[in-house]
Amino acid sequence: MTRNKLYSIIGLACASGFLWLAAASFFPHVSGFGICPFKHATGIPCPSCGVTRAVKLLLEGDLWHSLLMNPFGIIVASLMVVLPFWCVIDLIRSRATLLNIYQKSESTLRRPWIASVLAVLVVANWIWGISKGL
Amino acid sequence: MDSQKVDMFMMMNSKYFEAHQLGHVREKLMALDDSKSSIIQTLQFKDPTTALIVSLLGGALGIDRFYIGDTGLGVAKLLTCGGLYVWMIIDWFLIMGATREKNFEMFQQAVY
Numbered sequence: 001m002t003r004n005k006l007y008s009i010i011g012l013a014c015a016s017g018f019l020w021l022a023a024a025s026f027f028p029h030v031s032g033f034g035i036c037p038f039k040h041a042t043g044i045p046c047p048s049c050g051v052t053r054a055v056k057l058l059l060e061g062d063l064w065h066s067l068l069m070n071p072f073g074i075i076v077a078s079l080m081v082v083l084p085f086w087c088v089i090d091l092i093r094s095r096a097t098l099l100n101i102y103q104k105s106e107s108t109l110r111r112p113w114i115a116s117v118l119a120v121l122v123v124a125n126w127i128w129g130i131s132k133g134l
Numbered sequence: 135m136d137s138q139k140v141d142m143f144m145m146m147n148s149k150y151f152e153a154h155q156l157g158h159v160r161e162k163l164m165a166l167d168d169s170k171s172s173i174i175q176t177l178q179f180k181d182p183t184t185a186l187i188v189s190l191l192g193g194a195l196g197i198d199r200f201y202i203g204d205t206g207l208g209v210a211k212l213l214t215c216g217g218l219y220v221w222m223i224i225d226w227f228l229i230m231g232a233t234r235e236k237n238f239e240m241f242q243q244a245v246y
Contacts, residue, residue: 001204013210013217020218037219038194046194048215076213106205122212 003099007087010098014084017076024052045134047126051076070134071125135163135171143175150179150237159238162245173244179237182230189229193222202233 038046054073057066066073086098109115135143140163144156151159166174180202189198196211216222225232 009207013214016217017214035218036215038215046215048213051213051215072213102206109205109209110203 001099001103003090003096006099006102007091010083010087014080017080020052021055024056045129047122047129048072049129050134055080070129135166135168135174137164139171140164147179150181150234151241152231152234152238155234155238159241162241166245170245174241177240177244179240180233182233185229185233186226189222189225193225193229194219198225198229202229202236204232204236 036046036049038044039049048070050070051073054066054069054071055077057069058073058077063074083098090096090098109118140160143163144160148156163174185198185202188201192198193211194216196208196216199205199208199211211217211221211225214221217224
């Protein structure tokens with residue numbers, strides 16, 4: 001993973017995320033219809049179902065209901081706010097601090113006990129999401 | 135390493151690398167010190183075909199990216215439901231090449 005590759009992936013992902021958020025805000029019936037193909041195919045929500053609704057609740061300032069909708073929403077929202085600025089600052093100062101942090105956190109996440117704890121959390125969140133009927 | 139060992143390694147592991155990387159791998163191995171040969175021979179490469187199967191089955195949850203060691207991208211895929219399935223479908227075609235790139239990175243880290 002080179003610096004420019006990572007930063008273009010982040011830029012692309014954040015741009016499409018903001019586009020999707022705008023589309024979901026201006027055309028609520030589109031996102032209300034439920035875009036998730038996993039949910040359409042299997043009838044049960046995927047682990048990240050409800051993230052758009054959670055981010056929208058967060059934008060309205062309703063932190064508690066956003067957490068109840070899907071805790072992933074807060075992670076996604078903070079990444080979407082922080083990462084683009086970090087990328088631009090890195091590019092201006094021609095450093096690679098974000099790349100270094102990314103690689104360090106990757107190797108941290110790969111340590112077995114951290115990975116298994118996080119996997120259990122994701123599955124627990126998924127089961128909670130299914131029982132909420134997202 | 136002597137050329138017999140190198141040939142053996144190339145025969146067993148050529149499917150784990152891109153075709154254009156094979157020449158480089160071979161050169162590196164020929165120039166490699168004998169003390170490092172045991173490390174090279176115990177490297178566990180990821181199979182691109184397995185990665186493709188994992189991608190077809192668990193691509194929506196980013197499991198393919200976790201499998202090849204791209205943990206950061208795996209988390210991103212998990213949080214966005216496979217990039218709203220768009221990224222998942224793109225990855226069906228990219229994952230075998232990405233696996234080979236990762237194997238090459240692992241090889242280079244072991245050699246240097």
